[in-house]
Amino acid sequence: MAIAKNSVGDLYNSITDNNRKYWDDFKATLTESTMKIYQSDILNYMVYIHKDITETIAVEFEKYIEFNLQQGINAKSINRKLSAVKSLIKFLVKQEKMNFNPLASIVKLDDTAEVNKIITLTWEQIQKAKTIPDQFKKNIFNCFYLKGLGHGETAEELGVSLKVLHYHTKGIGEFIGAPELKYQDIIETRNKYFSKCPECGKILETIENNWQFKDSRLLCKEC
Numbered sequence: 213m214a215i216a217k218n219s220v221g222d223l224y225n226s227i228t229d230n231n232r233k234y235w236d237d238f239k240a241t242l243t244e245s246t247m248k249i250y251q252s253d254i255l256n257y258m259v260y261i262h263k264d265i266t267e268t269i270a271v272e273f274e275k276y277i278e279f280n281l282q283q284g285i286n287a288k289s290i291n292r293k294l295s296a297v298k299s300l301i302k303f304l305v306k307q308e309k310m311n312f313n314p315l316a317s318i319v320k321l322d323d324t325a326e327v328n329k330i331i332t333l334t335w336e337q338i339q340k341a342k343t344i345p346d347q348f349k350k351n352i353f354n355c356f357y358l359k360g361l362g363h364g365e366t367a368e369e370l371g372v373s374l375k376v377l378h379y380h381t382k383g384i385g386e387f388i389g390a391p392e393l394k395y396q397d398i399i400e401t402r403n404k405y406f407s408k409c410p411e412c413g414k415i416l417e418t419i420e421n422n423w424q425f426k427d428s429r430l431l432c433k434e435c
């Protein structure tokens with residue numbers, strides 16, 4: 213499913229009657245220029261959730277962020293979408309159409325160029341991460357680095373929310389002296405330190421315990 217470049221009119225016609233009413237009421241409180249910035253972001257989200265905005269929950273917006281990232285939408289644009297939808301919800305809370313703002317806990321993505329640059333960890337940092345004392349954190353590292361990440365799973369495929377993913381990634385980063393560590397960095401790091409066995413196709417870390425020479429070929433120990 214791609215984000216179709218629908219006109220504002222098409223979007224408006226695709227949302228629920230209640231959403232049309234909410235948007236119309238909110239729109240009336242905005243200046244012309246703010247309304248123009250907000251309209252497609254808000255209407256697009258309403259089309260995406262396919263139900264009244266008053267019923268939206270945080271995990272839906274997190275999935276929406278993930279979806280936008282997969283479409284190559286940059287952090288700056290995603291943050292703008294988040295601001296627009298949050299503003300509408302604040303308005304609806306004030307109007308007592310909603311009891312609380314379910315998106316209040318969702319934080320903006322870091323959109324500075326420096327932070328979005330992919331870094332790969334050094335071998336020393338990897339070794340340090342393997343010694344994380346707290347069993348819980350260690351398991352998270354095992355999950356993120358040692359297990360399936362070579363295939364670049366999305367948070368959804370891993371079965372964790374973006375919030376949980378970022379929380380643990382940050383925890384690992386802080387422990388190994390890379391406080392800006394992002395999930396994507398772990399995937400890139402894994403790609404750097406893992407290899408595929410040419411015989412069985414298994415993907416294993418490139419350490420002595422996992423590999424052997426057999427008939428002068430480098431194969432995994434199980435082949």
Ligand SMILES: [Zn+2]
Pocket residue numbers: 409410411412413414431432433434435
């Ligand atoms: Zn093998």
